[in-house]
Amino acid sequence: MYLSRLSLTNYRNFLSLELKLPPGLVFIVGDNAQGKSNLLEAAYLLAIAKSYRTNVERELIHWSAQKPAATLGGQPAQQTIIHGEVEQQGGRLRIIVGLRVVSEAGAGGALGEKQIRVNGVATTAAGLVGRVNTVLFAATDIELVHGPPAHRRRFLDILISQVDRAYLRTLQRYQRVVMQRNHLLRLIRDGRSSPDDLDFWDSELVKEGTALVARRSQIVQQLAPLATRAYTGLAPEEEMSMEYQPSVAAEALAGALPSQRAAEIKAGMTLPGPHRDELGLTINGVLADTYASRGQARTVALALRLAEAALLRQERREEPILLLDDVLSELDPARRRHVLEEAAGYQQALITSAEPAALRDMPVKPAATFTLQKGQVELRSPV
Numbered sequence: 041m042y043l044s045r046l047s048l049t050n051y052r053n054f055l056s057l058e059l060k061l062p063p064g065l066v067f068i069v070g071d072n073a074q075g076k077s078n079l080l081e082a083a084y085l086l087a088i089a090k091s092y093r094t095n096v097e098r099e100l101i102h103w104s105a106q107k108p109a110a111t112l113g114g115q116p117a118q119q120t121i122i123h124g125e126v127e128q129q130g131g132r133l134r135i136i137v138g139l140r141v142v143s144e145a146g147a148g149g150a151l152g153e154k155q156i157r158v159n160g161v162a163t164t165a166a167g168l169v170g171r172v173n174t175v176l177f178a179a180t181d182i183e184l185v186h187g188p189p190a191h192r193r194r195f196l197d198i199l200i201s202q203v204d205r206a207y208l209r210t211l212q213r214y215q216r217v218v219m220q221r222n223h224l225l226r227l228i229r230d231g232r233s234s235p236d237d238l239d240f241w242d243s244e245l246v247k248e249g250t251a252l253v254a255r256r257s258q259i260v261q262q263l264a265p266l267a268t269r270a271y272t273g274l275a276p277e278e279e280m281s282m283e284y285q286p287s288v289a290a291e292a293l294a295g296a297l298p299s300q301r302a303a304e305i306k307a308g309m310t311l312p313g314p315h316r317d318e319l320g321l322t323i324n325g326v327l328a329d330t331y332a333s334r335g336q337a338r339t340v341a342l343a344l345r346l347a348e349a350a351l352l353r354q355e356r357r358e359e360p361i362l363l364l365d366d367v368l369s370e371l372d373p374a375r376r377r378h379v380l381e382e383a384a385g386y387q388q389a390l391i392t393s394a395e396p397a398a399l400r401d402m403p404v405k406p407a408a409t410f411t412l413q414k415g416q417v418e419l420r421s422p423v
């Protein structure tokens with residue numbers, strides 16, 4: 041699949057943008073702070089109905105359109121519109137996400153309204169997820185290596201949710217069980233509830249937790265060889281490996297709970313379970329989170345994203361759209377060339393850079409190059 045049109049109204053620093061996009065490699069170059077990341081954020085928003093950079097949706101609305109209708113003297117507030125057209129095997133998908141500030145809500149922030157339409161039919165965020173597959177490569181991906189285990193669990197959870205919608209529901213149920221169970225553990229600690237009340241929540245935890253661990257183990261088995269291959273392509277002298285490390289094995293979770301009960305009540309929190317699992321990453325056998333250099337960590341992160349894209353291509357009938365936000369600048373020329381060659385193997389990849397030189401003299405040629413300046417875009421090389 042590929043994004044053939046992106047039009048933005050009152051979105052971030054774009055008052056109005058109309059972009060026709062070809063399949064293939066699309067380069068988007070521009071100085072710092074011109075809107076490159078904003079543009080890719082908009083493209084990613086068409087896939088998951090949310091920003092990957094902020095939970096505060098008001099930030100996505102152009103500053104001039106952030107006032108609620110009442111403050112504009114009763115005039116309806118101008119709406120932020122992200123409109124995308126995606127060409128896929130089954131035909132064209134027209135996706136529209138609209139945002140508007142409805143009222144100022146004091147200390148809690150402004151109240152907003154979000155509308156999503158796919159081919160003219162109103163839907164929810166959950167109804168949109170899974171229609172368009174994208175893989176986003178961001179500069180912050182280095183956190184996948186150096187950040188806490190929660191980052192790596194999230195990487196797995198998002199990936200699995202894209203190939204298996206039932207997984208997202210299991211994950212949400214598991215998170216609710218942990219929350220309720222933690223609350224109960226604290227009540228028991230304070231003498232306001234009996235330990236017997238835990239039995240029901242224990243069995244729920246085991247049921248949902250076992251399913252999560254099993255699915256994550258399975259996906260890591262598929263993903264590990266893809267990541268190892270991607271890493272070797274980038275750094276032929278080194279070997280990267282990945283291993284899923286559950287805090288408790290799926291089959292041992294039920295058995296682990298009774299022995300931990302006293303400790304859990306004391307801590308007021310659920311101790312064993314997939315919310316404490318780790319995705320172990322190593323380079324030449326040593327732990328990447330502890331020892332990787334910056335360049336190595338960046339390379340591991342790229343290998344994870346390339347593996348994610350390869351897995352989505354394998355598991356879904358449609359190829360994902362790749363969005364590479366400023367990930368080439370820190371790479372040496374050989375790695376940069378490899379990433380571009382890999383990206384060229386997909387139906388479409390949007391690649392931003394503040395350094396046009398990083399994209400020059402490469403073996404792959406773009407289908408189009410756009411320059412961005414202050415939220416205005418210009419086509420430099422024709423399609």
Ligand code: ATP
Nearest residue numbers: 052053072073074075076077078099101102103394
């Ligand atoms: P860099 O090369 O530094 O990564 P960039 O081209 O990716 O730069 P963006 O992150 O896209 O830059 O941001 C461009 C500009 O958009 C920023 O200067 C920011 O102040 C502005 N901006 C962000 N949100 C809004 C908004 N809601 N309204 C107007 N402008 C905004």
Ligand code: MG
Nearest residue numbers: 076077078366
């Ligand atoms: Mg940027």
